[in-house]
Amino acid sequence: MATTIPIYLEVGQKRVFASALDWPGWTRAGKDDKLAMAALLAYLPRYGIVPKTARIDFPTAAQFKVVERVTGNATTDFGAPGIPASSDTKALSAAEAERICALLAASWKVFDRVISKAPAELHKGPRGGGRDRDKIADHIIDAESAYTPKLGLKLRTPKRDDAAAVAATRNAILDAIRASAGGPQGGEKRWPPRYVARRMAWHVLDHAWEIEDRST
Known part of the structure; x- marks a missing residue:
C-alpha cells in the first residue's frame, strides 16, 4: 500500500517545485504541477538512499497530498526552490x-560517496556545458557558506580539501538546527531551520545525482 506523503508546491511562472515536507532533499521540479509531482515520485527510489543512510524507515511506494501551494x-x-512552506x-x-x-547529514554522506567515486572530468551536456567534479564540490561549499547566515551563523568558507574545516562547518549547521528546537523558527533575515535543511539537502542531492548521471 502506498504511503501518503504531504507535499507543497512552489509555483513560479516557468516551473514548479514539489517538495516532501517531512523529507529534506526530496524536491523535484517540472514545468507544471503534474510534471513536478511525477518527477518527485520518480525519484523516490533514488532519494531512499538518504533515509537508509540515516537509518530512518522510508516507504517503498508513495502517493502525494498537496497541503499547500506557494507563489514562487x-x-x-x-x-532552485526559493519559498518556505507556512508550516x-x-x-x-x-x-x-x-x-x-x-x-x-545523510545527504552530505551520499554526496561525499558520489564525489569519491566520480571521475574528475564529467560528461558534458548537449551544449557542452556543466561543471566538472571538483568545481561542483566547491560550488556546494560556497553555497552552504552563503546559507549559514540564514541560521544566524558567521562562519568562514572552508576549503574543499580541508576535511576538518568542512566537518566543522557542517556540525555548526546541525548544532544550530538542534538549538532552534523550542524557539522561534526564523526571523528577520533568517530562514526557518526546516527550510534551511530542505534547501541544503535538495542542493547537495541535486548535484550528487547530476554527478552520477554525468559519470556514466
Missing part, C-alpha cells in the same frame, strides 16, 4: 530537529 519568485524560475515556522521539537539533522 525569480529563484524558482531560475531553477516551516511551526514550533520545532527536539525529536524533529534531530530527525532533520540526521537526514541532512
Whole structure:
C-alpha cells in the first residue's frame, strides 16, 4: 500500500517545485504541477538512499497530498526552490530537529560517496556545458557558506580539501538546527531551520545525482 506523503508546491511562472515536507532533499521540479509531482515520485527510489543512510524507515511506494501551494519568485524560475512552506515556522521539537539533522547529514554522506567515486572530468551536456567534479564540490561549499547566515551563523568558507574545516562547518549547521528546537523558527533575515535543511539537502542531492548521471 502506498504511503501518503504531504507535499507543497512552489509555483513560479516557468516551473514548479514539489517538495516532501517531512523529507529534506526530496524536491523535484517540472514545468507544471503534474510534471513536478511525477518527477518527485520518480525519484523516490533514488532519494531512499538518504533515509537508509540515516537509518530512518522510508516507504517503498508513495502517493502525494498537496497541503499547500506557494507563489514562487525569480529563484524558482531560475531553477532552485526559493519559498518556505507556512508550516516551516511551526514550533520545532527536539525529536524533529534531530530527525532533520540526521537526514541532512545523510545527504552530505551520499554526496561525499558520489564525489569519491566520480571521475574528475564529467560528461558534458548537449551544449557542452556543466561543471566538472571538483568545481561542483566547491560550488556546494560556497553555497552552504552563503546559507549559514540564514541560521544566524558567521562562519568562514572552508576549503574543499580541508576535511576538518568542512566537518566543522557542517556540525555548526546541525548544532544550530538542534538549538532552534523550542524557539522561534526564523526571523528577520533568517530562514526557518526546516527550510534551511530542505534547501541544503535538495542542493547537495541535486548535484550528487547530476554527478552520477554525468559519470556514466
